[in-house]
Every structure is written in structure tokens, then in C-alpha cells.
Amino acid sequence: MMKQILLITDGGSNVGESPVTAAAQAYAEGITVNVAGVVDEGTIGEYGAAEIAEIARAGGGISQIVTSPQLSKTVQMMTRQTVAGTIRQAVNQELRQLFGVNDVGSLPPTKRGEVVKVMEEMEETMSLSVALLIDASASMKPKLHAVEEAIRDLTLSLQARTGGSRVSVFHFPGDSQYSYCVMDAGWHSNASNLGSLFGKIRMRGTTPTGPALLQVVDYIRETCGRISKIELIDEPRVSGGGSSEVRSDYVV
Amino acid sequence: MTTSSEIETLAKGTEIRGQWNGKSYRLERLLGRGSNGQVYLAFASPRTHCAIKIGHEAAELQGEVNILTSLDHSAKEKQPFLLDVDDAIIDGRKVPFYVMRYVAGIPLRTYLKEQGAHWMGVIGYRLLERLSRLHESGWVFGDIKSDNILVGEYGKVELVDYGGASAIGRSVRQFTEIYDRGYWSAGSRVADPAYDLFAVGILWLHALDGKRLVQLTRTLIPQNRHPSELMKLVKSNPRLQPVEEWMEKALNGRFANARESSREWREAVRVSQQPKPAGDRVPGWMAGLLGAAIVLSLTLAAIWLLD
Numbered sequence: 001m002m003k004q005i006l007l008i009t010d011g012g013s014n015v016g017e018s019p020v021t022a023a024a025q026a027y028a029e030g031i032t033v034n035v036a037g038v039v040d041e042g043t044i045g046e047y048g049a050a051e052i053a054e055i056a057r058a059g060g061g062i063s064q065i066v067t068s069p070q071l072s073k074t075v076q077m078m079t080r081q082t083v084a085g086t087i088r089q090a091v092n093q094e095l096r097q098l099f100g101v102n103d104v105g106s107l108p109p110t111k112r113g114e115v116v117k118v119m120e121e122m123e124e125t126m127s128l129s130v131a132l133l134i135d136a137s138a139s140m141k142p143k144l145h146a147v148e149e150a151i152r153d154l155t156l157s158l159q160a161r162t163g164g165s166r167v168s169v170f171h172f173p174g175d176s177q178y179s180y181c182v183m184d185a186g187w188h189s190n191a192s193n194l195g196s197l198f199g200k201i202r203m204r205g206t207t208p209t210g211p212a213l214l215q216v217v218d219y220i221r222e223t224c225g226r227i228s229k230i231e232l233i234d235e236p237r238v239s240g241g242g243s244s245e246v247r248s249d250y251v252v
Numbered sequence: 253m254t255t256s257s258e259i260e261t262l263a264k265g266t267e268i269r270g271q272w273n274g275k276s277y278r279l280e281r282l283l284g285r286g287s288n289g290q291v292y293l294a295f296a297s298p299r300t301h302c303a304i305k306i307g308h309e310a311a312e313l314q315g316e317v318n319i320l321t322s323l324d325h326s327a328k329e330k331q332p333f334l335l336d337v338d339d340a341i342i343d344g345r346k347v348p349f350y351v352m353r354y355v356a357g358i359p360l361r362t363y364l365k366e367q368g369a370h371w372m373g374v375i376g377y378r379l380l381e382r383l384s385r386l387h388e389s390g391w392v393f394g395d396i397k398s399d400n401i402l403v404g405e406y407g408k409v410e411l412v413d414y415g416g417a418s419a420i421g422r423s424v425r426q427f428t429e430i431y432d433r434g435y436w437s438a439g440s441r442v443a444d445p446a447y448d449l450f451a452v453g454i455l456w457l458h459a460l461d462g463k464r465l466v467q468l469t470r471t472l473i474p475q476n477r478h479p480s481e482l483m484k485l486v487k488s489n490p491r492l493q494p495v496e497e498w499m500e501k502a503l504n505g506r507f508a509n510a511r512e513s514s515r516e517w518r519e520a521v522r523v524s525q526q527p528k529p530a531g532d533r534v535p536g537w538m539a540g541l542l543g544a545a546i547v548l549s550l551t552l553a554a555i556w557l558l559d
Contacts, residue, residue: 073429077287084311084312088311091311103311105310105311105339105346105348108272109272109337109339109348110337112311112317113317113318119311120315149474152474153435156434157423157434159440160434160441160443161423162421
């Protein structure tokens with residue numbers, strides 16, 4: 001099972017633990033952290049851009065700074081690339097141990113074909129959980145429509161995979177002083193079941209990126225050990241919806 | 253892991269020498285740039301043209317090589333498409349590349365602008381026949397769009413950029429937003445023949461009514477994207493009216509396969525070429541002219557008589 005956190009933000013954090021250490025902690029627990037920085041007007045600032053890049057580096061993932069219209073495409077691309085990258089790393093490690101070569105590229109071209117077939121098979125069939133963490137501080141408000149669309153779009157793409165895929169959605173800061181982050185949707189596999197995500201968010205000023213990241217790591221830790229139970233809860237709703245696109249992860 | 257850095261465009265005359273197979277190629281010019289590499293026109297020998305794709309990452313490029321190999325193996329292809337697969341050292345860095353048959357042609361939209369929209373019948377038929385063969389060997393093209401469909405002389409069609417092809421039943425690995433079935437809430441992103449046929453429908457809208465299509469994507473909110481919105485464009489475009497029924501089926505996933513869609517395309521275009529019933533054949537302006545002439549001569553006669 002592959003686990004990713006995708007952070008969508010537009011600037012620097014300003015409360016609590018450093019998001020860079022939080023991302024490093026996530027990576028240590030086997031969760032890759034990707035970051036999409038959204039800027040529409042003005043610039044993200046040197047500090048913000050550097051922080052975004054560093055969070056992704058610490059989290060073993062990738063980062064990109066984009067405008068709202070590009071967000072859907074970027075979110076998909078990052079998710080897919082991370083899956084491919086994770087598998088490539090694992091396969092290269094096997095190749096090193098078995099054949100003493102560094103990576104697929106060190107094999108003669110005629111031998112690469114079979115290895116890559118196996119890699120692509122794994123990319124398509126491995127189960128994948130992506131937790132989306134959305135910065136909902138005041139400056140993000142005009143971008144939330146684009147964010148919501150990107151989430152739907154990602155879910156639609158993941159739904160098409162052969163392997164089980166799930167998406168959960170969180171935003172930060174929370175409503176009270178003591179909650180850093182709020183869950184908008186638990187693990188879902190079907191885009192049509194996501195409902196309205198950010199209808200009732202109250203925008204606030206602080207940006208506790210680090211603490212929010214850690215809270216999502218906690219959630220993934222807690223839920224990924226109990227996957228079967230969650231799917232049992234999820235199932236009736238799916239069949240009730242009469243969706244013809246129920247995929248294998250619900251059936252298994 | 254980091255994002256792959258962009259290689260700069262290589263100069264004309266650069267020599268690419270394969271390390272494993274020993275063949276070498278001289279680059280002529282850049283043909284295109286994709287997410288995972290660059291495609292150049294090159295000379296395999298002083299007289300033979302070929303196209304070379306230079307990638308960033310061996311595993312990624314190998315995925316495309318696998319698709320091309322499998323297409324060449326399915327006996328339906330007459331000439332092999334894939335000619336060589338190798339690595340080369342460029343600026344001290346090892347880069348993977350593969351060599352393809354060079355396809356001369358220009359993107360569909362440009363071709364129709366230059367040669368006229370009356371070529372759509374032939375091109376559409378050839379495209380659907382091409383897709384039928386691809387689907388019958390187990391692949392869906394996925395990223396159908398004007399830039400990936402090269403049209404040569406007399407409407408000959410070749411698909412380029414097989415990097416986006418997906419095995420039937422898998423998820424579509426590469427697509428362009430406005431051509432995507434999922435974007436228009438018209439179905440999933442699972443690779444099936446209907447996915448490509450939907451994109452072909454958009455292709456014609458984009459080629460013949462591009463402005464209104466792009467305008468539609470800007471004005472519709474995501475929840476309202478639906479094939480019925482696209483059909484409104486089709487129905488109000490005289491060029492697309494002959495294939496209205498075909499478009500309706502393609503955009504709603506109602507063709508069983510590409511062969512069937514190709515047959516129906518041919519029929520729809522053929523019907524529109526038949527002479528119209530006699531009643532409709534006299535253009536309005538001619539009838540008007542005749543009427544005007546009669547009125548004029550009657551007036552003159554009246555004036556002459558009254559005098």
C-alpha cells in the first residue's frame with residue numbers, strides 16, 4: 001500500500017512546528033509528501049517558494065508552483081509521478097541486489113522491456129491512499145473552487161486504476177484555537193460521493209502547516225491499519241448510490 | 253526524487269551515437285517536445301530520414317518502446333514503426349533514445365485550415381480505421397488531439413506520440429483536458445475504445461468550431477460540463493450537421509467499437525455528398541434574381557403600354 005500526502009498551499013507557515021520536520025516525520029513513516037503551491041496574483045515570495053520546495057524534499061516528494069487553472073493537471077501529474085518514482089526506487093534496489101546494476105537504464109535496452117512491464121503493472125495495481133491537505137487561510141479563499149475541482153479530478157483518475165485507491169481531504173487551520181486541522185472527507189474511492197467539500201469553511205489568518213501535517217500523519221497511521229473496517233462502512237453508501245463504476249477496492 | 257530537468261534543444265548536426273547497437277544519427281531539427289522527452293527529425297544515413305525521441309529516464313522511455321514493439325508485432329502493421337532503441341552520451345550525460353519511422357505531415361487543425369474542411373470525410377475515415385487497428389491490438393491511444401494527428405498528402409493520417417497509449421482496461425495514462433471524457437462528465441478514465449471515440453468527437457469540434465469550444469470550457473462551471481452542451485455546438489454548426497448523429501453517439505459512448513464508428517462516419521459523409529432533391533437545388537439568390545427580372549420586365553411593359 002502506497003501512502004501520499006498532497007499539500008496545497010499558497011505561502012509560508014506561521015504557527016507551530018516546522019512543516020519541514022513534519023514532512024520528514026511523514027516520510028520516516030513511509031508517507032511521501034508532495035506540495036502544490038498556488039499563486040494567482042502577485043508572487044508567492046522567495047520565502048514561501050523555498051519552504052514549499054523544502055517540505056517536498058524532506059517528504060521525499062515533488063513540488064511545483066502553479067496558477068489555479070493548472071492545478072488539476074499538476075495534482076494528477078504529481079500523484080502519478082510519485083507512484084512511478086516509488087516503484088522505480090524499489091525495483092532499482094532489487095536490481096542492485098540481484099544483478100549488481102544501478103538501475104533499469106544500466107541494463108541493455110533489450111532487457112529493459114520486461115522489467116518495465118512489471119513496473120507498470122505495479123504502478124497500475126498497487127493500492128494507493130492520498131490524503132489531501134488544503135491550506136484554507138484567508139488568502140486561499142478565491143482558489144478553493146480550483147482546489148475542489150482538482151480533488152474531484154484526481155479522484156476520477158484514481159477511480160480508473162485497477163488497484164484500490166482512496167482519497168481523504170483535510171483543511172487547516174481548524175475552527176477553534178485548539179484544532180490545527182479539520183477532516184472534510186474520510187477515505188473515499190468514488191468522486192461522486194465526495195459531496196460539497198468546503199461549503200462552510202470559516203477563513204482564518206493563521207497557517208499552521210506543520211501541526212496540520214502531523215495531524216494527517218496521525219490519521220493515516222490510525223486508519224491504514226484498519227482498512228477493511230472502513231471499507232465495510234463505505235460500502236452500503238456506494239451500492240445505494242447505484243453507481244456503475246464501483247471498482248475493485250470496494251468489492252475485495 | 254526530483255522533477256526531471258529540461259534538456260536544452262540540441263543543435264542541428266549533433267551526432268547521436270548508440271552505445272549498444274552502434275548506429276549513429278545526425279540531428280536536423282526539433283519536431284516536438286513532450287513531458288518526457290524531445291522528438292527530432294534526423295538522418296540515419298545521408299538520404300534516410302527518421303524521427304528520434306530523446307528521453308530523460310530509461311524506464312519511462314522503455315514504456316513507450318514496449319507499446320511500439322507490441323504494435324509492430326501485431327501483424328496488422330505493414331511497416332515497422334520502431335527502428336532502434338539505444339542509449340547515447342550527450343554533454344557527458346547518458347540519455348536513452350529510440351528511433352521511429354519519420355511521419356511527414358501537419359497537425360489536423362492546420363491541415364483543414366490550409367486545405368479546406370471538405371477533407372474531413374477522408375481524414376475522419378482514415379483516422380477511425382487507424383484507431384480500429386490500434387484497438388484490435390489491445391491498445392487505446394488516449395491522448396487524441398490535433399497536435400498528435402498528423403495529416404500528410406491527400407488526407408493520409410498518422411498518429412504520433414504513443415507515449416500516452418494505455419492497454420485496454422487500464423487507466424488512461426495521458427490525456428488533454430478538453431478532449432477528456434472525464435472532464436465532460438461523460439464517463440470514466442478507464443481506457444476503452446469509447447474513450448478514444450469521445451476524443452475524436454471533440455477533435456472535430458476543436459478543428460471546425462475551436463473558438464466556441466474553448467469559450468464553452470471557460471464559461472461552464474464544472475458541474476454543468478456535459479455532452480449535451482457539446483451537442484448544442486454541433487447542432488448549430490453547418491459543417492458538423494452532416495455528422496450530427498455520429499457525434500451524438502461518439503460523445504455519449506454509444507459505439508460498440510471503432511470499426512462500427514468508422515462505417516457510420518463513412519455513411520454520414522456519403523449521404524451529405526448525395527445531390528439534394530430537385531426542389532432544394534435552386535439557390536435562393538437565383539430564384540430571387542428571376543423574380544426581380546420578371547417584375548422589372550412587367551414594369552417596363554406597363555410603362556411602355558401606358559405611354
